[in-house]
Amino acid sequence: MFIQKCEGKTDEELVRMVLEDHNFYACLVARYEDKLARYIRRISASSKEDVEDLLQEIFIAAYRNLNDFDQGLKFSSWIYRIAHNKTISSWRKTKSRPQLVHSEEAQELVKIVSSDEDMAKDLEKKFDAKQVEKILWKMNEKYREVLVLKFLEDKDYQEISDILKKPMGTVGTLIRRAKNHFRGIAKKEKVDL
Amino acid sequence: MEEKISGKILEKIKREKIIPDPKWKFLAKDYLVWIAFMVSIFVGGIAIGSMAFVLTNSDWDIYPRIGEDFSQYLVMSLPFFWIIALIGVSFLSFYNYSHTKKGYRTNPYIIVVSSIALSLALGLLFYQIGLSEKVERNLSRSIPYYQRSADYRIKIWNQPEQGLVAGRIVQIRNKDDFKIECFDGNIWMIKGENILWRPRAVSEEGAQVKVLGEAEDVRRYIFHAKEVRPWIGEMRKNPIINERMDRDEFREER
Numbered sequence: 001m002f003i004q005k006c007e008g009k010t011d012e013e014l015v016r017m018v019l020e021d022h023n024f025y026a027c028l029v030a031r032y033e034d035k036l037a038r039y040i041r042r043i044s045a046s047s048k049e050d051v052e053d054l055l056q057e058i059f060i061a062a063y064r065n066l067n068d069f070d071q072g073l074k075f076s077s078w079i080y081r082i083a084h085n086k087t088i089s090s091w092r093k094t095k096s097r098p099q100l101v102h103s104e105e106a107q108e109l110v111k112i113v114s115s116d117e118d119m120a121k122d123l124e125k126k127f128d129a130k131q132v133e134k135i136l137w138k139m140n141e142k143y144r145e146v147l148v149l150k151f152l153e154d155k156d157y158q159e160i161s162d163i164l165k166k167p168m169g170t171v172g173t174l175i176r177r178a179k180n181h182f183r184g185i186a187k188k189e190k191v192d193l
Numbered sequence: 194m195e196e197k198i199s200g201k202i203l204e205k206i207k208r209e210k211i212i213p214d215p216k217w218k219f220l221a222k223d224y225l226v227w228i229a230f231m232v233s234i235f236v237g238g239i240a241i242g243s244m245a246f247v248l249t250n251s252d253w254d255i256y257p258r259i260g261e262d263f264s265q266y267l268v269m270s271l272p273f274f275w276i277i278a279l280i281g282v283s284f285l286s287f288y289n290y291s292h293t294k295k296g297y298r299t300n301p302y303i304i305v306v307s308s309i310a311l312s313l314a315l316g317l318l319f320y321q322i323g324l325s326e327k328v329e330r331n332l333s334r335s336i337p338y339y340q341r342s343a344d345y346r347i348k349i350w351n352q353p354e355q356g357l358v359a360g361r362i363v364q365i366r367n368k369d370d371f372k373i374e375c376f377d378g379n380i381w382m383i384k385g386e387n388i389l390w391r392p393r394a395v396s397e398e399g400a401q402v403k404v405l406g407e408a409e410d411v412r413r414y415i416f417h418a419k420e421v422r423p424w425i426g427e428m429r430k431n432p433i434i435n436e437r438m439d440r441d442e443f444r445e446e447r
Binding site: 019022023025026029030033052055056059060063064065066067068070072161165166167168169170 | 198199200201202203205206211212213214215216218219294295297298299300301
């Protein structure tokens with residue numbers, strides 16, 4: 001019933017509604033649980049149960065801090081920030097390597113980080129998702145996280161800036177360096193981009 | 194899974210009676226961070242104002258008169274305490290600003306440069322209104338670092354043969370005729386014609402001053418002065434110099 005009342009409402013309007021009636025929170029959860037679950041799986045080695053537990057933690061934390069949500073920010077950036085921080089802190093305790101990419105995503109990511117000359121030559125080439133993952137996991141965490149947010153989660157620079165709490169200029173620099181870093185590791189690993 | 198998760202979350206919210214933290218808590222935190230930022234700018238202003246005051250009162254012009262190693266003179270004259278304080282508060286202002294709600298959006302260099310610029314503006318104001326001098330006078334009474342620097346200055350200004358004496362005014366007839374008691378207890382008669390009294394040098398009994406000129410008669414403690422400057426900070430007996438003087442007097446008597 002509440003989910004129907006939420007149709008057509010923006011996230012920011014929903015936040016205001018939730019603060020008056022917590023039942024509307026189901027709408028926000030429904031909107032973000034799949035996206036956040038996928039993001040959690042990308043950046044941590046969590047099992048299905050662990051993902052659910054983390055999701056619960058994230059949504060409860062978001063609910064508790066709802067009065068801290070700044071309407072000048074996108075709600076998605078705000079909740080992604082909470083998800084990022086909680087997941088990274090949980091992953092750092094286990095340090096196990098998750099599956100970051102699937103085969104279609106691997107193709108997409110390699111196309112993006114390849115240079116323009118390489119792209120024209122190698123459009124037909126197929127890349128093993130495991131190879132790409134291997135490269136990603138050899139990367140410095142700060143480069144890996146911007147690549148994931150930009151190219152796998154499709155976030156723009158402002159959103160990444162708000163999620164990671166870094167200036168936009170720094171985000172741009174990190175993405176540029178991340179691409180170079182990716183190519184450098186690929187070369188060392190003899191992965192032909 | 195969709196309804197299950199949201200259902201579980203709503204159930205947990207109801208079961209554990211979880212409510213959103215009140216807005217005032219977040220506002221208080223935001224205000225505290227901003228207040229901390231402003232305090233660090235203010236302290237930065239105090240540091241810069243004090244640095245300006247110390248540098249303009251370091252008597253760089255008298256260095257040629259004395260036989261001191263320049264590097265030691267520089268080390269003793271530079272306001273390292275305030276330089277370190279300024280570096281510290283610059284980091285603090287950067288930290289505090291970047292922890293404001295949208296502070297992370299600003300380039301760190303801009304934050305640091307702007308903080309220093311704000312502190313600089315404040316510091317110059319504090320210097321102009323005399324607050325920096327008050328801070329220096331008060332700190333020189335309580336901080337050990339200042340004692341070391343003060344001892345060095347006492348040593349510099351206890352060279353009547355080089356035309357440098359300092360002490361507390363114990364008697365004053367007029368600005369060209371007064372007496373000072375130096376740190377070693379000796380009373381010097383200061384005489385001159387149209388002695389230049391620098392700003393803030395007070396011509397009253399009890400005031401602490403530095404005097405430049407020429408020792409007319411060391412045995413009779415008569416000093417011909419050209420200029421009087423204010424002495425900033427505590428003036429106390431220096432046991433090392435006193436011991437050296439006692440030894441010199443003992444040798445003379447023998």
